[in-house]
Amino acid sequence: MKIGIIGAGNIGGNLTRRLTALGHQVAVANSRGPESLKALVEETGATAVPATEAARGAEVVVVTVPLKAVPGLPAGLFDGAAEGAVVIDTGNYYPRERDGRIDAIEDGGLTESRWTEQHLGHPVVKAFNGTYAQDLLDRPRPAGDPERLALPVAGDDEAAKRVVRALIDELGFDSVDAGGIDDSWRQQPGTPVYGLREGVEAVTRALAEASPERPAAHRA
Template sequence: MKIGMIGAGEMGGTLIRQYTKAGHRVKMANASGIEKLKSLALETRASAVTLTDVVTDVDVIVITIPLIGILKLPKQLFKNAPTRTVLVDTCNYYPIRDGILKDIEDGMPESVWVSNQLQRPVVKAYNSILYRSLVHSGLPKGTPSRLALPVSGDDKLSKDVVSVLVGDSGFDALDYGSLQDSWRQQPGSPAYCTDLTLAQLKKSIESARKELLPGGRELGLKYIMTHDPELWTDNVKHNREIYESNLDA
């Protein structure tokens, strides 16, 4: 596939490495400009381009930026991208970073908000895994202990495309329905950064309770901000404990 990446930080850079290794042709752009991407381009052979170029002549566009950055993208950025181009939203809402967004605070699923801002359909994926799990925990297809990631969206063919990319990253994909259902993979949910197998994910995602997400999100964030990020498995364990306590609430 031909893939355009908007954002090349920890998550974006990891996906670029995984996609190029799998044989995909990747273009990338970020807010810091092409010069900042030179070393990653040399490492992966991905092309560093402008924002305008990154969305043209691609099959998939993956957006890996802070959610508030959606508002900073040029309004007409996607006007030349064909309607068949799949947009992947990996963003998560954290008020401490993004400010208070009333629609999301009032219950709008985060990716519905993103889709509204971009005025394009999106598929929600890759938002529910820690960067270090994405780097270290991928396994070959068919491995019994392979972890799974939820994929939500309104178009089945688009979700199938994204599921292929999730597989190329080393994870099983769980099609979990429409974009309206994507709240079940938002921060604070049992699917969020808990590193579950496909069977475990199918069971736990059904247990999500929307009213408990903000509290779980803040507990998870507080833990991450006060602990060594290299001990990411401890973060995963803590997120699981939050989920289990929510079941008892």
């Protein structure tokens, strides 16, 4: 599969490592340009590209940048993507530590991924946002293993969610359907499932126990 990854931080870098190792064709981009990705390219065999080219021909595009950087991504980012391309949003809103106040999230009632989706102009599937980056390297397990971790996945397009869940399975993790993007508050920072290292049953229970009220520590 041809996969574009926009953002080469902890999650983006480790997804690049895992997905190339699984045989996928990965193009990776960051805000500093292809030259800054030389070490990652040499390590993984991925192709470093400008952000404007990361989605070109891609069947899956992973957007893994700070929320505050989303509005600054190039216009028409997905114009050259494959028909029906699936966009994965791994983002989280950290108003105090990084992103500053975003009124549409704080006051407008938008989930973080709905806000991101509106800025990208393309439907998204929310996944990997509560995953420890190192777990992508250290914690994959075969299907049926009692220690296999489960990740929540939210999105409005059922076919797109199936693609993402299949990719998560290939990476060595189970997944739990967390509903649509308007339900994705259940996996945002401060919820029971965020950062949870457990299997399907515990992740399903944690999603059900979430409150729609954003914790004070995660508000501006």
